[in-house]
């Protein structure tokens with residue numbers, strides 16, 4: 001991502017406030033990145049740009065050297081896939097939802113992988129024929145992650161994906177994704193407000209603040225006590241946002 005900027009638009013579609021400017025970052029090898037920052041800094045917007053679900057005002061994104069504007073967005077999203085905080089279930093059963101991705105992208109449905117992922121996330125008690133809309137918020141969130149993982153992307157863009165999960169279920173998600181990174185060489189950028197989770201799941205931290213993105217190696221970032229980091233980066237006092 002090079003020199004990427006984004007403004008919020010008003011109802012007339014005119015830029016009303018600069019959200020972030022000139023963000024330049026590069027991922028050159030499989031990485032585990034935690035993306036943190038106070039509410040409203042633009043973390044979700046940044047993830048959505050990276051999935052080509054939104055467009056920057058300026059700057060460019062490249063994947064394997066190829067510019068986003070020269071790439072079929074559908075093809076791009078099979079490589080760099082976004083998982084939303086609010087899981088949206090499509091009409092039909094759980095299995096219909098899991099199959100949707102392969103139907104949309106014209107790929108084979110990997111039933112074995114689907115069953116393994118359901119088990120790893122503690123969802124194997126669910127009847128695949130159950131209506132997805134009847135699932136709980138936490139079940140939907142995990143089904144949505146599995147649906148995306150069935151695409152077998154190389155980069156996962158994860159937007160607070162454990163926000164509605166109990167501690168044990170969240171840990172299963174963390175184990176699945178850290179295992180996926182180490183075994184299959186996938187990268188993720190994971191938005192979280194939970195600094196302890198950020199420490200568990202990342203080697204590198206991206207902090208959004210003051211309209212910019214600041215990159216830190218995990219070990220040096222977390223050498224500062226988490227409550228101090230939280231004060232500075234997650235719940236900054238009024239008017240004291242780090243620039």
Ligand SMILES: Nc1ncnc2c1ncn2[C@@H]1O[C@H](COP(=O)(O)OP(=O)(O)OP(=O)(O)O)[C@@H](O)[C@H]1O
Pocket residue numbers: 008009019037038039040041042043044045046
């Ligand atoms: N489509 C949109 N139209 C207008 N404003 C938007 C739109 N999308 C996001 N915003 C605004 O942009 C700002 C950044 O939103 P974003 O969701 O990216 O922040 P965030 O850092 O992920 O916040 P949080 O941690 O609360 O999820 C917010 O002020 C939000 O209201």
